[in-house]
Amino acid sequence: MQAETATQGTPPAAAPAPPREGATRLRAALGRWEALLIGLIAITLIAGSALSEEFLTADSFTTGSLDLSEVALMALALTLVIVAAEIDLSVASMLALSSALMADLWNRGLPLELIMPICLVAGALCGAFNGFLVTRLGLPSLAVTIGTFALFRGLAYVVIGDESVTDFPATWTDRGFGNFAGTFIPNTIVLFAILAVAFAVVLHATPFGRSIYAIGANQEAAYFAGLRVKRIKLILFTLSGIVAALAGIVISLRNSTAAANVGQGFELTAITAVLLGGVSIFGGRGTILGVILALFLLGAIQKAILLSESISSYWIQIVTGALLVGSVLGPNLARRVSEMRRRHAHQHPLEEGQ
Amino acid sequence: MSAPAAAAEGARARRLTEWVYRVRELGIVVALAVLIAVTAAIEPRFIETDSLRNLALNASIFAILAVGQTLVIVTRNVDLSVGSVLCLSAYLAGDLLSGNQDLPLPVVFALGIALGAACGLFNGLLVTWGQVPALVVTLGTLYMFRGLAFLWTDGRQVNAETLPDAFLNLGSDSILGVPILVLFALVVLLVTGQWLRDYRAGRELYAIGSNPEGARLAGVRSERRVLTAFVLAGALAGLGGVLFTARFGTVDATAGFGYELTVIAAAVVGGVAIFGGTGSVYGAALGALLLGTITSSLIVLRVEAFWQQAAIGALLLVAIAFDRLVGLRVDAALRRRSARRAG
Amino acid sequence: MIELRDAAKSYGAVRALHDGNLSLRAGEVRGLMGENGAGKSTLVKVLGGVVRRDTGEMLVDGAGVDFHSPHDARDAGIAVIYQEPTLFPDLSVAENVVIGYHPLGAMKRIDRRAMHRQVQGLLDRLGVRLDPERPVRGLSIADQQIVEIAKALSFDARVLIMDEPTAALSGPEVERLFGVVRTLREQGSAVLFISHRLEEVFTICDTVTVMRDGAVVHDAAIADITPDELVRRMVGRELTALFPKQDTKVGEAVLEVHRLTREGVFFDISFEVRAGEIVALAGLVGAGRSEVARAIFGIDRPDAGHAEVAGRRLPPGRPLAAMRAGIGFVPEDRRQQGLVMDLSIARNTSLTRMRSLSRGGLIRSSAENSLAREWAARLQLKFHRLEDSVGTLSGGNQQKVVLAKWLATDPKVLIVDEPTRGIDVGTKAEVHRLMSELAGQGVAVLMISSELPEVLGMADRVLVMHEGRLTGELSRAEADEENVIRLATGQHAEAA
Amino acid sequence: GETQEDQGSSSSSSSSESSGEADPNAEIPKGLKTVSIPKQLGNPYEEFEHSGIDEALEELGGSNRISGPTEASASSQISIINAAVQQKPDAIIIAGNDPGAVAPALKQAAQRDVVVVGMDSDVAPDARSVFVNQVTTQLVGENQVESIGKQIDYKGEIAILSATANATNQNAWIKVMEETLKKPKYKDMKLVKTAYGDDDDQKSFQETQGLIQAYPNLKGIISPTTVGVAAAARYLSTSPQKGKIKLTGLGFPNQMRKFVKNGTVDEFQLWVPKDVGYLAGQAAAALVAGRITGKEGEKFTAGRLGEYTIGANGEIVLGPLTTFNAGNIDDFDF
Numbered sequence A: 001m002q003a004e005t006a007t008q009g010t011p012p013a014a015a016p017a018p019p020r021e022g023a024t025r026l027r028a029a030l031g032r033w034e035a036l037l038i039g040l041i042a043i044t045l046i047a048g049s050a051l052s053e054e055f056l057t058a059d060s061f062t063t064g065s066l067d068l069s070e071v072a073l074m075a076l077a078l079t080l081v082i083v084a085a086e087i088d089l090s091v092a093s094m095l096a097l098s099s100a101l102m103a104d105l106w107n108r109g110l111p112l113e114l115i116m117p118i119c120l121v122a123g124a125l126c127g128a129f130n131g132f133l134v135t136r137l138g139l140p141s142l143a144v145t146i147g148t149f150a151l152f153r154g155l156a157y158v159v160i161g162d163e164s165v166t167d168f169p170a171t172w173t174d175r176g177f178g179n180f181a182g183t184f185i186p187n188t189i190v191l192f193a194i195l196a197v198a199f200a201v202v203l204h205a206t207p208f209g210r211s212i213y214a215i216g217a218n219q220e221a222a223y224f225a226g227l228r229v230k231r232i233k234l235i236l237f238t239l240s241g242i243v244a245a246l247a248g249i250v251i252s253l254r255n256s257t258a259a260a261n262v263g264q265g266f267e268l269t270a271i272t273a274v275l276l277g278g279v280s281i282f283g284g285r286g287t288i289l290g291v292i293l294a295l296f297l298l299g300a301i302q303k304a305i306l307l308s309e310s311i312s313s314y315w316i317q318i319v320t321g322a323l324l325v326g327s328v329l330g331p332n333l334a335r336r337v338s339e340m341r342r343r344h345a346h347q348h349p350l351e352e353g354q
Numbered sequence B: 001m002s003a004p005a006a007a008a009e010g011a012r013a014r015r016l017t018e019w020v021y022r023v024r025e026l027g028i029v030v031a032l033a034v035l036i037a038v039t040a041a042i043e044p045r046f047i048e049t050d051s052l053r054n055l056a057l058n059a060s061i062f063a064i065l066a067v068g069q070t071l072v073i074v075t076r077n078v079d080l081s082v083g084s085v086l087c088l089s090a091y092l093a094g095d096l097l098s099g100n101q102d103l104p105l106p107v108v109f110a111l112g113i114a115l116g117a118a119c120g121l122f123n124g125l126l127v128t129w130g131q132v133p134a135l136v137v138t139l140g141t142l143y144m145f146r147g148l149a150f151l152w153t154d155g156r157q158v159n160a161e162t163l164p165d166a167f168l169n170l171g172s173d174s175i176l177g178v179p180i181l182v183l184f185a186l187v188v189l190l191v192t193g194q195w196l197r198d199y200r201a202g203r204e205l206y207a208i209g210s211n212p213e214g215a216r217l218a219g220v221r222s223e224r225r226v227l228t229a230f231v232l233a234g235a236l237a238g239l240g241g242v243l244f245t246a247r248f249g250t251v252d253a254t255a256g257f258g259y260e261l262t263v264i265a266a267a268v269v270g271g272v273a274i275f276g277g278t279g280s281v282y283g284a285a286l287g288a289l290l291l292g293t294i295t296s297s298l299i300v301l302r303v304e305a306f307w308q309q310a311a312i313g314a315l316l317l318v319a320i321a322f323d324r325l326v327g328l329r330v331d332a333a334l335r336r337r338s339a340r341r342a343g
Numbered sequence C: 001m002i003e004l005r006d007a008a009k010s011y012g013a014v015r016a017l018h019d020g021n022l023s024l025r026a027g028e029v030r031g032l033m034g035e036n037g038a039g040k041s042t043l044v045k046v047l048g049g050v051v052r053r054d055t056g057e058m059l060v061d062g063a064g065v066d067f068h069s070p071h072d073a074r075d076a077g078i079a080v081i082y083q084e085p086t087l088f089p090d091l092s093v094a095e096n097v098v099i100g101y102h103p104l105g106a107m108k109r110i111d112r113r114a115m116h117r118q119v120q121g122l123l124d125r126l127g128v129r130l131d132p133e134r135p136v137r138g139l140s141i142a143d144q145q146i147v148e149i150a151k152a153l154s155f156d157a158r159v160l161i162m163d164e165p166t167a168a169l170s171g172p173e174v175e176r177l178f179g180v181v182r183t184l185r186e187q188g189s190a191v192l193f194i195s196h197r198l199e200e201v202f203t204i205c206d207t208v209t210v211m212r213d214g215a216v217v218h219d220a221a222i223a224d225i226t227p228d229e230l231v232r233r234m235v236g237r238e239l240t241a242l243f244p245k246q247d248t249k250v251g252e253a254v255l256e257v258h259r260l261t262r263e264g265v266f267f268d269i270s271f272e273v274r275a276g277e278i279v280a281l282a283g284l285v286g287a288g289r290s291e292v293a294r295a296i297f298g299i300d301r302p303d304a305g306h307a308e309v310a311g312r313r314l315p316p317g318r319p320l321a322a323m324r325a326g327i328g329f330v331p332e333d334r335r336q337q338g339l340v341m342d343l344s345i346a347r348n349t350s351l352t353r354m355r356s357l358s359r360g361g362l363i364r365s366s367a368e369n370s371l372a373r374e375w376a377a378r379l380q381l382k383f384h385r386l387e388d389s390v391g392t393l394s395g396g397n398q399q400k401v402v403l404a405k406w407l408a409t410d411p412k413v414l415i416v417d418e419p420t421r422g423i424d425v426g427t428k429a430e431v432h433r434l435m436s437e438l439a440g441q442g443v444a445v446l447m448i449s450s451e452l453p454e455v456l457g458m459a460d461r462v463l464v465m466h467e468g469r470l471t472g473e474l475s476r477a478e479a480d481e482e483n484v485i486r487l488a489t490g491q492h493a494e495a496a
Numbered sequence D: 001g002e003t004q005e006d007q008g009s010s011s012s013s014s015s016s017e018s019s020g021e022a023d024p025n026a027e028i029p030k031g032l033k034t035v036s037i038p039k040q041l042g043n044p045y046e047e048f049e050h051s052g053i054d055e056a057l058e059e060l061g062g063s064n065r066i067s068g069p070t071e072a073s074a075s076s077q078i079s080i081i082n083a084a085v086q087q088k089p090d091a092i093i094i095a096g097n098d099p100g101a102v103a104p105a106l107k108q109a110a111q112r113d114v115v116v117v118g119m120d121s122d123v124a125p126d127a128r129s130v131f132v133n134q135v136t137t138q139l140v141g142e143n144q145v146e147s148i149g150k151q152i153d154y155k156g157e158i159a160i161l162s163a164t165a166n167a168t169n170q171n172a173w174i175k176v177m178e179e180t181l182k183k184p185k186y187k188d189m190k191l192v193k194t195a196y197g198d199d200d201d202q203k204s205f206q207e208t209q210g211l212i213q214a215y216p217n218l219k220g221i222i223s224p225t226t227v228g229v230a231a232a233a234r235y236l237s238t239s240p241q242k243g244k245i246k247l248t249g250l251g252f253p254n255q256m257r258k259f260v261k262n263g264t265v266d267e268f269q270l271w272v273p274k275d276v277g278y279l280a281g282q283a284a285a286a287l288v289a290g291r292i293t294g295k296e297g298e299k300f301t302a303g304r305l306g307e308y309t310i311g312a313n314g315e316i317v318l319g320p321l322t323t324f325n326a327g328n329i330d331d332f333d334f
């Protein structure tokens, strides 16, 4: 209603003036969700520093971020997949497979410089396999990736069995564990930052990224607009595979251990981060920034609880879970309440409440 | 068109649909038969009653969980928190009994199931009233319930040692050669199966999963039904927990860790469509049995332990791909028939 | 028996219904007429308890009621056939009919035998042969409609409301339905019957209510009103004024369709559309027109035949190729196929142009916005901000965005499927003006429409489909209501 | 696997490069703070162990805090280590989930002169000063083989039911068992299969059952893990092979008592977990005080347990396995 009246008569060309536009774009960039997350982070930082004077230190950042680096990497690609209204539960298993491959090839005496590309290719193949089953056979990605979740992890064990390889050259393991040029920022986080920027640009500024949103929000309409829905989804799953494989390399170097059992349960943590970052599980909504903030929040909470002498680490899970549910529930309830008020005020449609 | 022709067509249609509805269960039964046959051919002891008994035993708890999962999936939802719920109930049962050896077992079961149902209610309310997607809700409660389990047990563990034999025997004894655990599973299976098949509430679950908006227009009380589904799923997870304690005697905060994906896998292998509307609890239970049997037979066949997981994953993929292809063929057939009818 | 007073309902910006006054008496069959988007279905949804009215009151047997859910309406003895399908593809026909109200046997178990007997009875009453145990998945639109009707008749309702039940039905089936309606009338039930077909309303109805732009504008006994007056009241002005199609010089054939066939949906469709010409594809709902359009644009793969644009053959099943070849396609279902509701006006407009709008792989939002603003101006779009999601626009303005999206690609061929469905009269005229402008600029326009006046007013040539086959082609001169209906209902044989 | 062994030997030298001379009668500072990191919280066995650390530190007027991951994975243990290091305790006592993976984090600890003591399941030797071993790998292997051999009078097929496929200590023990079986005394015994129960009760139970079906002539099972041996015993107690197939392993008296009494199990073995922790606590204190530096041959008194000597690779051995049977089991309660 207001929309109509607001522009009654005014020629559309004159509608939004450039400066206001900029403002709105800024508001869009820092949407309600991101604001919410920043608020939560602030609270966590305060609470954390109250719990332990060690909390607000470069050290906390270094180690805390190291702990999450692989999950963070995978969350980036996963964001794109989920925005496209699909899901990939097999990321952690692809990570393990990549690590296992790394171990096996290393035992066979290949140089790391050669092994790593091979792992990435393997990851790409795994991802493409997911994508193939989803796009060509039209199977639901939830079911498919539960299957490959088991398959890829299993293959990891087939490749390297119970062995774990720990004798990678220090030059590389240090790269995995060390900090960036004397700063307190771990190399892995620098890597993450680079990828984060890349993914943000792709998702938010390119036709490809725009297509992902369109597909996620309304696949049929996207197809009617001539977008290559299947191909784009295939690419996304492949991408997810490559990034997972990269994470596998990272974790192997960082822990200077490659084995088949690494990263169990990472998939759920990564998905948690993505959803907490404001990406809709139904697709079409969410930003990379939100996911980055969510990762930071998770890391901060984990660190705070670990550092506090009084709170047992069990609480990490409880708080994480509560946040995940609460972050979606809160806005819903808020909307419901405001709608109820509006309806009582000037009789608004019931329907939209549902 | 002429009456006889129609009648014939009707018959064909009936046969076709019968086939569509049953084929999945048949498919799994066949797969099971083949698997057992092959294994037995190589290792005859595999089909000794004792060993078959164990196959059923191992599957029964997963079967119960899969039945619960089916109720939820059929409505286009999912419950990832089963493993954690199971853990809570399992520990409750263990804790109660080791605290008080001669607590009447029915009470223990009642409490365990009640706790599970409460968890299910929590999930269900968040999904229906809170309008949070089931995947998000249950992913969250998967963590929350597990964390609570850790807090509660706080490193303690329940040992078979401290549990009354009457209770532990439930996990191992048989009546007329059928393990009690299996009887539990069968009862749950048949009751739920009947409910889904022959009661309005049950049918409406399928309607909701098949076309939510349509269900609303048809006056189905969707929210209430979905809530019911979650509560039942929780209750069954609770039952599973109590039985878990009876069978394994030892329970700590890690009981049922990672069960959720296995259970969903079982349901999906059993032909329960992940997007709701189709699938039967019988299929789901058979799926659980099939997964369990694969593990056992791979062990018996002395296959490297490392292949087991891969095999299960592959099987799951084959199962859903098979579903999909059959589904396409049937749709095509139905459409062609109706087109003939129209033209 | 049931009465609605001053009911109003808006969807965000759209005032779907206001001054909703309607009363049904026992033993009365009332027709409800109105153009697309007049608010008929909305009124129905209010009566059915699907949508809660914003204001006004509803009376059943003189007592004020307030339905919170379809369930309440049903308990009040109101049966509704909604316009959009409400069936459960995975369940059997029988279950679809009785869902939620299965006949129960011992221990409240569903009595399947009784269920099948009951449903079979209903189907026989409607004189159709459908297997009650067959799943609904894959039923033709017509059969689906039959199931909907059976569903509504499955319990003895005092009030039966039918929103375009005959839209997908052929002659005999309609006759049977009318038979049922008459018996209901004898039994003293009240019936509300919605249809776009005048002749049906005049055959079956005792009284008629007319809606326009969301309001009830006229109410009369069928005896006291002539078809012409009825149409005038529906449209609100003289027909000719509505469709300003000026004649344009017709050029070369741009779009050629050769023997296009899709198993079970349409067969052996061949025609051509020339530059500067508007060709209408008419027919009853479910005749296969949309499917033809979809096949041409490459949404579906045809089983045989192909389409050519300017002599270049299009690869089957490749929308992108069709797009590059210069086809624009405004699909039937705006909400599902035309727009991405969550995305902004600007982004929907640029969806077809992203590549050309980006430099170095990055979309230049300045270029994007100027494109959107330009088209918004040219189509006189009523909007608040270009960043608003299209979901906030009124139906008509949404349709304009869809048009903008395609016109931005300046197409050689424009296929529009039900371009004015659910659009208010004003916007409708604009859309029509726009289409004839385009034709004037030499675009070849293929227009699918279920609205005869629109077809007759706009088209240079009319192609008519019936049950998936082209049953005739009429020049502008030959085309009149009667001819089109005859071909559309497959009666050309008798006519010849 | 192989690679771990390699690293073990290769870095054996580096383990003893901890600087400074040992001063046997240095004062143990009051108010020692240590953090002890189990493989996983909520594992009762580890609870016993770590209660021993608490005991030792209270005795020495210090305090210990237990902080561990909720699942037994290296990566989650690393976060715990990092956090622990930040809290600057005097010493960290850890049972590693993976020898290599936790090493880098532990080395960071050493750099901030936090003493690192390995216990129960070793970490890379260059990542800790000393490792308190419940028994030598050698002893476990030999004792367990002897225990089962005795029961099946040194004839027939035996199998091993282990924990996770890459548990350091398990694999090391199994290695020794294989060596031991080569001795002439055991020539008639054949190790047919090593199964992995992942320290998961159900899996172990299922694996046991699998073993027995796969190997009809199986005579005995060794399960050197508390979860495994209990699960195996419970399976046997309800199966026809009860008493026919012998079972030994490492188990808790409390878990095994009923199986010993109902004749499913004749004997099984274990060390006293609490003492492991106690010794580790004492060693940590001695290291902090400078009474020892971790060099081979250094001696120190570990409270109620008496004097201990540091062996090769900075290893301190608690002692041989205690054997529990119907005769003595009631004297133990853990």
Ligand SMILES: Nc1ncnc2c1ncn2[C@@H]1O[C@H](COP(=O)(O)OP(=O)(O)OP(=O)(O)O)[C@@H](O)[C@H]1O
Pocket (backbone or CB within 6 Å): C011, C012, C014, C015, C016, C034, C035, C036, C037, C038, C039, C040, C041, C042, C043, C083, C394, C395, C396, C421, C422, C423, C424
């Ligand atoms: N769910 C909805 N949200 C927003 N607007 C809606 C919705 N449903 C209908 N409308 C709008 O309300 C107006 C009336 O729609 P309605 O469906 O009642 O028209 P109708 O008379 O049934 O048309 P038709 O003859 O095509 O069925 C239209 O402008 C339509 O765009």
Ligand SMILES: Nc1ncnc2c1ncn2[C@@H]1O[C@H](COP(=O)(O)OP(=O)(O)OP(=O)(O)O)[C@@H](O)[C@H]1O
Pocket (backbone or CB within 6 Å): B342, C138, C139, C140, C141, C142, C264, C265, C283, C284, C285, C286, C287, C288, C289, C290, C291, C292, C332, C450
């Ligand atoms: N959802 C569906 N399920 C089954 N068959 C369908 C479906 N949609 C279309 N069809 C088949 O395609 C035929 C044509 O449908 P279509 O919608 O193209 O007709 P139409 O002339 O475009 O009618 P409308 O005016 O509603 O678009 C129908 O008769 C039906 O047989």
Ligand SMILES: [Mg+2]
Pocket (backbone or CB within 6 Å): C040, C041, C042, C083, C163
């Ligand atoms: Mg309508």
Ligand SMILES: [Mg+2]
Pocket (backbone or CB within 6 Å): C289, C290, C291, C332, C417, C418, C448
């Ligand atoms: Mg159409």
